Amino acid sequence: KARGLGGVKLCISDSHSGLKAAILAMFVGAGWQRCRVHFMRNVLARVGRAQEKEVVHLIRSIFFEIDADMVRKRYNEV
DSSP: OTTSOOOOOEEEEOOOHHHHHHHHHHSTTOEEEEOHHHHHHHHHTTSOGGGHHHHHHHHHHHHTOOSHHHHHHHHHHO
């Protein structure tokens, strides 16, 4: 921001609470979204090795939907 960054509408990052707070404070009005890669890493850290492929497939099926209503429906199914 000090180097001229402005007009930020969306910030994407991991879910670090300090980073999220800084984004909200520095880019007032901008939205925040959790990074898909970091999200997947966090999920897979809690899943057994044998279930990894199935879990990845299920989560990716949510991201493949193109309509917001279908995303919500698939999310609830998963």
